[in-house]
Amino acid sequence: MDTPDVLVVGGGIGGLSTAYALSRLGLRVRVLEQAKEFGEVGAGIQLAPNCTRILDAYGLLETAKARGVVPDRMVMRDAVDGRDLTALDLRDLERRYGFPYLVIHRSDLHRLFLDACRDAGVELLTEQRIASYAADPATAVTDDGTTHTAPVVIAADGLHSVARKHFTDDQPVSSAYVAYRGTVPIAEVGRPVDLSEVVVYVGPRCHFVHYGLRGGDLLNQVAVFESPKAVAGLDDWGTPDELDTAFAATCDEVRAGIPRMWRDKWWRMYDRNQISTWVDGRLALLGDAAHPPLQYLAQGAIMAIEDGWVLAEHAKRLLGEDGTVDWDGALAAYEAVRPEHCRRVVLTARAWGNLWHLGGVEREQRNTLLRARATDDYSFTDWLYGPTALFPEDEPAMFEPVPLSTADELSATR
Numbered sequence: 269m270d271t272p273d274v275l276v277v278g279g280g281i282g283g284l285s286t287a288y289a290l291s292r293l294g295l296r297v298r299v300l301e302q303a304k305e306f307g308e309v310g311a312g313i314q315l316a317p318n319c320t321r322i323l324d325a326y327g328l329l330e331t332a333k334a335r336g337v338v339p340d341r342m343v344m345r346d347a348v349d350g351r352d353l354t355a356l357d358l359r360d361l362e363r364r365y366g367f368p369y370l371v372i373h374r375s376d377l378h379r380l381f382l383d384a385c386r387d388a389g390v391e392l393l394t395e396q397r398i399a400s401y402a403a404d405p406a407t408a409v410t411d412d413g414t415t416h417t418a419p420v421v422i423a424a425d426g427l428h429s430v431a432r433k434h435f436t437d438d439q440p441v442s443s444a445y446v447a448y449r450g451t452v453p454i455a456e457v458g459r460p461v462d463l464s465e466v467v468v469y470v471g472p473r474c475h476f477v478h479y480g481l482r483g484g485d486l487l488n489q490v491a492v493f494e495s496p497k498a499v500a501g502l503d504d505w506g507t508p509d510e511l512d513t514a515f516a517a518t519c520d521e522v523r524a525g526i527p528r529m530w531r532d533k534w535w536r537m538y539d540r541n542q543i544s545t546w547v548d549g550r551l552a553l554l555g556d557a558a559h560p561p562l563q564y565l566a567q568g569a570i571m572a573i574e575d576g577w578v579l580a581e582h583a584k585r586l587l588g589e590d591g592t593v594d595w596d597g598a599l600a601a602y603e604a605v606r607p608e609h610c611r612r613v614v615l616t617a618r619a620w621g622n623l624w625h626l627g628g629v630e631r632e633q634r635n636t637l638l639r640a641r642a643t644d645d646y647s648f649t650d651w652l653y654g655p656t657a658l659f660p661e662d663e664p665a666m667f668e669p670v671p672l673s674t675a676d677e678l679s680a681t682r
């Protein structure tokens with residue numbers, strides 16, 4: 269086999285989007301995927317303007333919009349009483365950030381990148397399970413002993429990354445929460461649902477999300493809850509009986525959705541503590557392998573896509589006339605900017621999830637604060653939805669967190 273310019277391990281959304289970004293520079297890219305076929309499991313995915321901006325740069329945005337739904341509004345409701353808490357006007361948000369908020373089936377997004385890679389001539393190999401790596405020279409070795417080398421290896425091998433072991437012996441951190449997913453043909457939903465909205469119902473130790481997919485043909489639903497069995501330290505956690513119990517005290521709209529969740533598969537929610545070293549020699553981590561988040565900010569796949577875009581932008585900047593890239597420079601620039609951004613997202617996702625899942629007095633305080641928020645207040649999204657930083661000095665300032673206790677002062681003045 270010829271030696272490619274770049275090896276990408278993992279053919280998920282992170283690996284394929286990166287392979288495509290690098291192939292656009294004229295580089296010869298090989299993707300090594302362990303599965304028999306390229307594909308994605310799961311249902312919908314939300315793509316905020318910091319991602320649709322990149323899809324536009326790749327010339328893929330119009331196809332993504334045609335395959336997905338561009339909603340008008342995102343609304344947060346209390347899962348117990350069903351009342352509105354706060355909302356984002358997604359058309360106004362698009363005007364502010366220049367690009368739309370899009371929801372799409374994850375297999376459609378994956379297929380978009382797979383087709384783009386095929387059209388660009390990316391070498392796509394399946395049944396290549398990488399068991400070990402070396403950084404110098406950059407090498408990935410399959411479990412049957414086949415050795416692949418290239419000037420650079422990008423490991424996008426997901427939450428349970430083998431490549432990450434090269435950097436740390438850490439383990440995924442369990443949140444004790446579990447996600448159920450499901451898509452329902454819209455004609456079979458059996459209750460009125462406004463598909464111009466992305467809706468999240470937040471409740472004590474649970475939440476429920478729904479939005480439309482495929483031009484409104486499908487309703488995507490996600491039900492997430494804290495598993496009592498996980499909290500008790502049992503191995504067999506997140507089972508369907510726990511799903512039903514977790515949502516028993518929620519409002520009618522949420523309870524109506526629960527019987528339509530897929531019950532034969534569920535996703536236990538893990539993230540990892542952040543590491544700031546993602547590069548060793550010519551081996552680099554990318555996507556969930558580097559920074560798996562809890563999903564509450566809906567930024568996991570987006571961060572992976574941003575990683576690939578940032579890496580490719582630096583590779584373009586450092587591309588010589590002979591077609592070779594100064595990879596040491598490009599990888600250093602990548603590692604200078606991405607870990608800090610992703611650290612912020614991973615930590616904020618944990619805090620945002622905690623806020624969603626409050627009960628008792630704290631739930632009331634949260635609701636007071638959310639209801640007081642002006643719809644056109646973008647101070648909580650500017651750090652996330654603006655242009656992806658290429659250099660550390662371009663990373664926007666974080667928002668100021670609002671302490672829950674300020675809700676009491678707010679209530680007293682009303």
Ligand SMILES: Cc1cc2nc3c(=O)[nH]c(=O)nc-3n(C[C@H](O)[C@H](O)[C@H](O)COP(=O)(O)OP(=O)(O)OC[C@H]3O[C@@H](n4cnc5c(N)ncnc54)[C@H](O)[C@@H]3O)c2cc1C
Nearest residue numbers: 278280281282302314398425426555556566567568569570
């Ligand atoms: C319930 C839920 C909802 C979510 N919602 C959103 C959302 O709305 N928006 C968003 O942006 N993100 C969301 N995410 C997060 C998002 O799904 C992930 O962050 C994203 O898919 C990570 O992509 P990845 O390519 O880095 O990893 P993965 O998708 O895990 O891909 C890794 C690939 O590497 C392959 N692989 C693994 N090991 C090896 C090996 N040893 N050798 C070769 N190949 C290997 C795997 O087979 C796989 O194809 C959500 C996650 C969950 C669980």
